[in-house]
Amino acid sequence: MADLTDLGVAAIRDGVRLGEFSAVEVADAFVVKVAQAKALNAFLVETPDHALAAARQADAARAAGEVLKPLAGVPIGMKDLFCTAGVATTAASHILEGFVPTYESTVSQNLWDAGAGMLGKLNMDQFAMGSSNETSAFGNVISPWRRSGGSNADLAPGGSSGGSSTAVSARLCPGATGTDTGGSIRQPAAFTGISGIKPTYGRCSRWGTIAFASSLDQAGPMARDVRDCAILLEAMSGFDAKDGTSLKLDVPKWEHGLSSNLSGLRVGIPKEYRIDGSPEEIDALWQRGIDWLKDAGAEIVDVSLPHTKYALPAYYIIAPAEASSNLARYDGVRYGLRDLPEGAGLQDMYAATRADGFGAEVKRRILIGTYVLSAGFYDAYFTQASKIRTLIARDFEQAFTQCDVILTPTAPSAAFALGEKSADPLAMYLNDVFTVPSSLAGLPAMSVPGGLDKQGLPLGLQIIGKPLDEQGVLNAGLAIEERAGFTARPEAWW
């Protein structure tokens, strides 16, 4: 029998349904792979029992002749931002060490209800703040990819969903959850040669997902191909009364709606995404993407998103402002770490706990957020950024009168080496230049692999869609996937 860990979500689901293999065989195979991959540091907690219990249920249901659930027999990885009942959840922060939720996030519950099992909790940038997975309190995640030519430099798996991207691309799980605030699903997917979609803001409930910037945070799937993303997103999405921003809409049948025939589709190419000094390979990749979509029947139109250059600085006001407010809850009183110096009062306990518990990047963002919200600066920073957010959303609205989806590169470069950018926060922030604008506008957007650079590292193409048009995004992604013929995978060295 072929190696079961080479199979994706759809192939596992179908194989279990047809009885080609059992769900327990699949779970066992992945559990072994996870246990052998400690060097990648992708998992913070391994939960083989959870995966096996779900697999046994799937096999029992099949033996009893029942109709199988949509994800029966599919084991997945869960980003550690999702609260999982009885399983330690830390958002990769020291301040939540020892926290064991007594409840289940809506997104993870939806996946279990659909029959999926959990292989473990995935490492990430601390509180989802980072683009390289170097801000985790529990060590860097190492990308399974290596530069060609025998280089042994450890590469960044992207962030913040770096455990997810590493686990999927190293075949430790067929699919994983991610969350995206400014690019945290798409950029790591691009860095590791996998697919990932951030749906329209409000499609996935935020309930039980540890908050970073609530007006931006959206969950989404990461998997090896577009179909697998569609299947997982269908299971994760849906109205939830417990999240005030959850959209009261039915979940479309995205997998059923997949079609790579794009005739009549207008694809916008925004001129502002051509940035000076971007590597030639990124431009070449973008051009290949344009050619592939033309080949699929689409019409290419030039569009303009004039406020693009202001998206990143606006994001670095809005996201830290919301974070400084959301993270005020970590006070050493109700959960997580408490640091009580000898003879300290309440205020000293707060300050000591937070100084000890938060990592450097988290503190940096809390300080920026506190600053821009402080008396005298609120209007100049926060209100101005919120107005610019309106202008950015308006840019997209106007572009979408001329086109149906927008095609851009996902990131301005391939994966960089760990340590290469960590000394300069601003250089790190610039990694999200192509993903942040659609986040600010709440739009669905996905990354699909487009090829390899000269060093043999994956590059991703991003498709941005109209609000609620995940189908259009997935279909354009599928057309690229079929033409890119991306079969490269990292050689196992771990």
Next chain:
Amino acid sequence: MSVDTTTVKKIAGLARIAITDDDAARIAPELDNILGWIEQLGEVDTSGVEPMTAVIPNVLRLRDDVIDADPLTGGGKRDQLMKNAPQGEHGFFTVPKVIE
């Protein structure tokens, strides 16, 4: 606008994060650099533009005005809430003495 160590200490105090002089001296130029880069937002003419409050138009829902309208977020969860408390006694969170 430049961020100095005094400003960093002040905002760290507002954010309830203990900070040493060395840390403040290290962080000040970092924040100054980031906030200097953010200053470019001032170039944009936003007169007559409403600040965004919701990315996707949505209505604010009200739950039914009854106890435990949603059993998951309703009451009666004291023991669950206390389960992760660093220190608790008799069903209360405990903190160091607040009033002398």
